[in-house]
Amino acid sequence: MTIATTETSAAIAPRAPTLAEATRVWAKIGILGFGGPAGQIALMHKELVEERRWIGEQRFLHALNYCMLLPGPEAQQLAVYIGWLLHRTLGGLIAGLLFVLPGALVMLGLSTLYVLYRHVPLIDGIFFGIKAAVLAIVIEAGLRISRRALKNEAMVALAIAAFVAIYFFKLPFPLIVLGAGLIGWLGNRYRPEVFAKVGGGGAVGPDVTGIIDRMFERGEMGHVQPSRAKALRTLALWLPLWLGPVALLWLLTGAGSVWTQIGTFFSTMAVVTFGGAYAVLAYVAQAAVETYGWLAAGEMLDGLGLAETTPGPLILVLQFVGFLAGFRAPGSLPPLLAGSLGALLTLWVTFAPCFLWIFLGAPYVEALRGNKALSAALGAITAAVVGVIMNLALWFGLHGVFRQVQRVELLGLSPDLPVLASLDWRAAVLAAAAMVAMLRFKLGMIPTLVACAVAGVLLTQIAA
Template sequence: MQEEKTLTKPAFKDALKFWFKLGWISFGGTLGHINIMHDFLVEKKKWISSSRFFHALSLCMLLPGPEAQQLAIYIGWQLHGKRGGLLAGLFFILPSMFILLGLSLLYATFGNQAWMDAIFSGLKPAVVAIIFHAVWSVGGKALHGILYYLLAAIAFACVFFLNISMPYIIIGTIVFALLFRYFWPGLVYRKRTGQVEKGLSEEGYYINKNTEGLGKDFKVKLLIKQSFVFFLIWVLPFLLFYFLSGDFSFWKGLILFFTQTALFTIGGSYTVLPYVAQFSVSKFNWLSKSQMVDGFALAETTPGPLIIVVCYVGFMAGYNHFENSLLMGTVGLLTTTFYTFLPSFLFIFVGGPVLEHSRGNLVIGDVLSFVTAAVVGVILNLTLYLGKDVLFPHGLLLEKIDLMALLWISASILLIFKFRLNIVYLILLSMVYGIMQY
């Protein structure tokens, strides 16, 4: 009797409450998001078993885009169909988007004030420390041997010295992975262990390893139909800008860039952020490098995925291009959000059935391990790219190093690594540190 009760389908309104709440409390990056979802969905509510939860997570890690958001879409879809997945994905990003919009408006309005500069002088060193922590964390999991260290070094050199863009690095890494796996499989093969212990019971969970998930039956005709629907959704705002905007070339560049960005974010937010920073600052001149660092600081203060910083980039692009127009900045932010996160729904609703059939595919797992190793080198480049201007705001001369910034980078690294301080508290401390300097 008790088992029958626990296997009852969760009420849609209960799931909706959780997805809405998750959007406002999901601080701490991808790991924080996953822990919150696992604690509620698996441990507390037993809506999905641990084996199915981590299987869904592993599938999402193979996809471009923020894996935590895609995991929410996937589970919402499995629980309550397309409407469940759609609302789960929207609630995951909308709160952070609106918060970042408010912060961007404040930044654009008061960014030249001395007290605002002081706050960011404390936040910027902390951002460098946070990104360095990401290098360390991802590297510890991704670099399994000399080959992987070498691949990370090559990826770093390609970005730092040769200025090669992220899509080419990803494609090259995939090619290398397939070649190494074919000719030297002993260098690639790693002992694999299951993510979930065999002894864990699957009873009492609404979705478990024996449950047939939605999208199990793959049909090419349905795949083409759904892809066409997503294309229509993608092209509609594009056409509106074409007919209604007086500067279509700018919006065309913005839309195409962030669509391309969304398609090459394999490896999580830290994969795409160096690519966005490199092109939006150096090629498109949408914002300055200093403003880019400020954007990272603002994004760290909001819930949701760190990739939300691209919405700030869209705001500053519209704001700067249209001569300090807050309205155009807002349109830029909304446009960037739409085209960055739309592919996540496409990959889950359209590509979900395809991925279900790839369960346990060792080739995909090996390719992903190579891509993740390359990501370490790319994140290291981001650390140096942003950290250089924080430590040497007046040029790369040792006597011109910003000692206060160096002090707070060191202190932030100590707080994160030694005392495991929550990122939110580090941001608050950094703001206080900046105000104290002022």
């Protein structure tokens, strides 16, 4: 009996991984991280919680809820968070960089192929099919998150309210996030029976503990203790690293140059784009298309389709936007070089602050891990994000299935409505088929994208 217990304990609580071992696992996650944030979070849960037991279920979900609160890609920030817990700042840097770099390299290659061969009929048909699949992918991701976040009627109501606020009233997304957080905090205080258990993130398995939890118990996690001096050092290092290149470009090229526009716009997005890629892409697309004219609405859908086929965070679609912005306003540079520089600048100002948010805030989040009010606020925010993702799905559906969309004034509201006569039946059929494949038959994202791309080539040969 003693031997069996010892063997079981060893299987459940493995030794702490070395930095080299962790690096190999982060590289694996970065290469295999397909499927958007939902798929990447599921992959990390499988690798780090279920198989290796490096981190316990509840600590994983607590970190995830904090990352959902942050602006930027929550899956990449979760990787930085866990890497930091395991191996301090260096571990967080390695985890975050390896999560991004494989997909960024692939996305740069795909962006180059896109601008060179976009108008070849074969390529045009492939992207027509990919656009239809994107709608199904976004809806499926929203449903997966909703199963984790919408634990009771109050959370469902929050998701519906968030959708109404952003679609009908055009309220800014940061305001929706703050409002949801306030509702969760107040709800925990006045209706704890409703809000007390919404912050756990929806455990997907039994409550297990991991090696990080045992390191806390043994007092081996001194680096996670918050301090004012540590916070000031973090700010002094990461703020110049993030914003220094933007300021330098402003001084060298002027406020109206495309480089300054890219740097300032995506730096602003890094601060205000809460809830991850699915929650903010409609806002980014509107600004990139209507305000700056960097690309067309259909091209934004193309970019998202490309991002869905690459590993790494879905927010890499912004790299595609930056590439097109630089490619189409190259100045004295060769267009491909200008596009590559635009993509690199976008990557820098998008992901540099992600490390700042974790290294600055995670020590305080760990200190507040048992705080029920914070947990309830984070859970309420996650519920609101579900409604925002449904808004994104509707935006993509309108622009993917209809050729014309118009904003209508209706009872003081201003929703976007389709021009029904502009329906593209081919896109509608493909989108419906993709949703049936993913939601009914559980076909994976990559097979769905491939099938829709092939069908798109065939359907584009048919007159609309």
